[in-house]
Amino acid sequence: MTYDDNPYIDFLKEDLNINVVYDWVASSSDYNEKMNLCIGSNTIPELMNVNAAQYRALLKYDMIQPLDQYFDDYASDTLKGYVESGGEALKKVICNDNGEMMAIPAPTLQRAV
Numbered sequence: 001m002t003y004d005d006n007p008y009i010d011f012l013k014e015d016l017n018i019n020v021v022y023d024w025v026a027s028s029s030d031y032n033e034k035m036n037l038c039i040g041s042n043t044i045p046e047l048m049n050v051n052a053a054q055y056r057a058l059l060k061y062d063m064i065q066p067l068d069q070y071f072d073d074y075a076s077d078t079l080k081g082y083v084e085s086g087g088e089a090l091k092k093v094i095c096n097d098n099g100e101m102m103a104i105p106a107p108t109l110q111r112a113v
Contacts, residue, residue, distance in 0.1 A: 003022070003025055004020070004022060023043075023045045024045075032051065032054075035048065035050060035054055036054065039054060039057050039058060039061075039063065042061075042063065044058070044063055044064075049106060050103075055103055058102075059096060059102060064102055064103070065102075066096070066100035066101060066102060067100075067101045067102065067103070067104060068100055068101045071083075071101055071104065075104070079104070079107075082105070082107050083104075083105065086105070090105065093105075
């Protein structure tokens with residue numbers, strides 16, 4: 001199994017007609033540096049994981065768009081429930097000053113033992 005040949009990628013293509021194309025791939029130790037370079041050069045991917053500092057930079061330089069409509073239309077009930085469970089504290093982090101959702105938080109998943 002590889003990052004571009006796995007059941008998750010197959011599911012996206014076959015069930016949702018989403019063709020994933022990677023702009024780049026980096027090791028976990030190089031990821032933050034690569035993402036910082038992308039932010040600095042305004043060449044960010046369409047979908048990415050970022051840390052808090054990177055998120056603030058994306059907001060500051062107006063490099064991301066509001067996600068409200070996509071979230072409302074396409075997020076699962078589980079993800080919506082996760083966001084709602086975070087209350088105002090989470091909304092303050094993922095929304096801009098106008099109250100628009102600018103990020104989708106990545107929940108921490110527990111592995112079953």
